[in-house]
Amino acid sequence: MKTPSTTSARLAGRIKHLTGSVARDILSRTQDKEIISFAGGLPDATLWQDLKLPEVPPAAYQYGPSEGEHSLRSILAERNNSLGLPATPENTLITSGSQQGIDLAAKLLLEPGTPLILEAPSYLAAIQVFSLFEAELHTLAVDTDGICPQALDRLLTETQAPAVYLNPTFQNPSGKCYSLERRQQIAAVLDQHGTLLMEDDPYRDIYYDEAPPAPIASFLKSAPWIYFASVSKTLIPGLRLGSLTCSPELYDDLLKLKQASDLHSNRPAQFIAASMLADEAERAERIEGLCQHYRQKRDSMQQALAQHFTDLATWEIPSGGMFFWLDLEQSIDLYAALEKTLEKGVAFMPGSPFFTEKCDQGCSIRINFSLVSPKSMDKGIKILSDAVRDLQQA
Numbered sequence: 001m002k003t004p005s006t007t008s009a010r011l012a013g014r015i016k017h018l019t020g021s022v023a024r025d026i027l028s029r030t031q032d033k034e035i036i037s038f039a040g041g042l043p044d045a046t047l048w049q050d051l052k053l054p055e056v057p058p059a060a061y062q063y064g065p066s067e068g069e070h071s072l073r074s075i076l077a078e079r080n081n082s083l084g085l086p087a088t089p090e091n092t093l094i095t096s097g098s099q100q101g102i103d104l105a106a107k108l109l110l111e112p113g114t115p116l117i118l119e120a121p122s123y124l125a126a127i128q129v130f131s132l133f134e135a136e137l138h139t140l141a142v143d144t145d146g147i148c149p150q151a152l153d154r155l156l157t158e159t160q161a162p163a164v165y166l167n168p169t170f171q172n173p174s175g176k177c178y179s180l181e182r183r184q185q186i187a188a189v190l191d192q193h194g195t196l197l198m199e200d201d202p203y204r205d206i207y208y209d210e211a212p213p214a215p216i217a218s219f220l221k222s223a224p225w226i227y228f229a230s231v232s233k234t235l236i237p238g239l240r241l242g243s244l245t246c247s248p249e250l251y252d253d254l255l256k257l258k259q260a261s262d263l264h265s266n267r268p269a270q271f272i273a274a275s276m277l278a279d280e281a282e283r284a285e286r287i288e289g290l291c292q293h294y295r296q297k298r299d300s301m302q303q304a305l306a307q308h309f310t311d312l313a314t315w316e317i318p319s320g321g322m323f324f325w326l327d328l329e330q331s332i333d334l335y336a337a338l339e340k341t342l343e344k345g346v347a348f349m350p351g352s353p354f355f356t357e358k359c360d361q362g363c364s365i366r367i368n369f370s371l372v373s374p375k376s377m378d379k380g381i382k383i384l385s386d387a388v389r390d391l392q393q394a
């Protein structure tokens with residue numbers, strides 16, 4: 001059904017802040033088409049083409065607890081514990097994807113005009129949620145090692161923001177991973193201001209060199225925190241399962257928000273995830289296989305970019321996650337480039353939606369390398385580089 005442009009219904013004021021996700025728009029334009037898509041953040045579907053899901057017992061068909069299945073909470077809490085977080089099943093909540101965790105945290109923290117600090121660039125769908133709750137967004141640039149702790153300190157003093165949202169490990173979209181030192185320094189600044197940290201960490205397990213440093217939340221001594229994790233990137237995204245673990249004093253309110261939102265997450269999916277994650281050795285083996293698989297793709301993408309983009313853009317090779325972030329030497333209209341590449345069967349994400357309106361954004365492209373086969377990468381990147389070159393010369 002076509003969405004009418006006007007309605008006689010009196011909508012909530014916040015709806016004027018409701019933005020569609022550019023990534024999902026591109027996804028719907030490219031679905032069911034033979035397209036080489038660097039646009040989304042989708043895991044490689046060939047990974048599960050032969051997968052047989054575990055059987056679900058009839059017990060899972062009934063309504064269940066809002067906090068989620070104890071078995072799954074235990075597994076996820078234990079994993080978070082091994083990262084240095086004080087996690088137990090009692091401060092771990094199963095969510096419908098980590099996206100729901102971000103939404104619940106926003107409901108907990110944000111009123112119209114609440115100042116909130118995030119990275120520039122930042123995760124698109126988090127910006128979408130925070131904008132819907134009418135937060136006043138303040139951003140800090142991400143350099144090679146993360147946001148600058150001194151700049152964070154200054155911005156916290158200036159804005160008195162009650163919370164900061166960070167995606168410090170193989171960030172979506174920049175692919176950057178904060179250094180250990182930065183993590184410790186940022187935690188110290190947050191402790192000093194008593195500012196709540198929302199740490200979004202869905203890419204942590206997918207690394208190509210060494211394991212990333214521990215979560216920033218693990219270095220906090222007194223500041224409150226909420227840590228979001230997901231099974232989407234390492235198991236199956238269609239299960240729509242994630243978790244949040246938080247300072248114990250926040251848990252009851254988040255649980256009530258979860259109840260009010262959807263009673264509980266899909267129960268058969270929780271049984272499936274718990275069964276697939278139960279054996280630690282099997283888990284480690286699967287993740288090792290995933291890392292190898294995506295490492296090859298990362299390397300193929302780097303080759304393709306080196307071949308076609310060296311004179312057009314600069315970038316850092318990501319040491320984990322699913323994205324390259326290209327900074328173009330010369331600004332062009334990336335939406336015009338996107339129309340050109342879509343005609344030739346290639347999709348990519350212009351960088352601008354990853355920035356909030358206020359901040360200066362340069363001209364960047366996010367390239368996802370997890371979905372496309374290495375064989376198609378060179379072809380797709382050549383088409384993209386031709387479109388960029390054409391527009392630069394126009």
Ligand code: PMP
Nearest residue numbers: 041097098099123172230232242
């Ligand atoms: N946070 C970040 C940084 C992401 O990239 C994504 C997925 N694109 C999510 C959260 C949401 O993931 P999910 O809801 O599938 O767990």
